């Protein structure tokens with residue numbers, strides 16, 4: 001378990017170096033620890049090492065961890081594909097949802113969010129890789145979806161999220177991440193200010209930070225290689 005705290009420190013160091021390399025402050029980039037497939041003990045170890053925000057992809061697994069570890073006061077982010085029959089559990093157990101890609105899901109989450117809790121923070125997932133990826137709204141449709149989601153009462157639209165296709169081509173990666181920055185600027189011009197760009201994972205967080213990421217979602221570099229399901 002000590003390797004989790006060692007890995008966490010290494011990831012924090014990478015974030016700091018990447019931010020400094022492009023003249024940004026390390027505090028501008030939040031680290032989200034993606035704990036999917038790992039047991040609650042792994043989350044406890046990361047929490048003991050100072051990590052507060054955790055990302056989960058699977059509804060059942062994520063809700064069970066959030067509930068079982070409630071006394072730790074952690075922040076839970078749902079980052080996986082979300083079907084409409086699972087929105088109620090997500091609205092109940094999570095603080096953030098990064099994977100909004102259609103209005104129907106957002107409307108259900110808003111209607112199901114407990115009125116006694118703070119609004120659910122959400123990001124619009126944008127498909128920046130075209131046909132290479134299935135999830136996310138097309139960039140051309142993202143602004144309209146963002147405006148509609150921003151009007152929902154029990155949600156707070158925080159930003160945009162993307163998962164580029166895996167690539168070792170730095171120019172391609174910069175272009176993919178750049179789509180989110182351009183969209184955010186366009187929405188700001190339309191009067192919709194967003195504070196979050198959720199982009200960057202274990203293998204590409206430096207490129208994402210250079211392109212303006214404010215939240216990196218890191219699993220493997222903290223917890224190790226996941227077993228194939």
Ligand SMILES: *Cc1c(COP(=O)(O)O)cnc(C)c1O
Pocket residue numbers: 034036057079080163201202203217218219220221
């Ligand atoms: C699994 C996952 C991550 C973390 O990926 P790593 O390569 O393990 O860092 C980040 N974002 C999403 C949406 C994921 O599904």
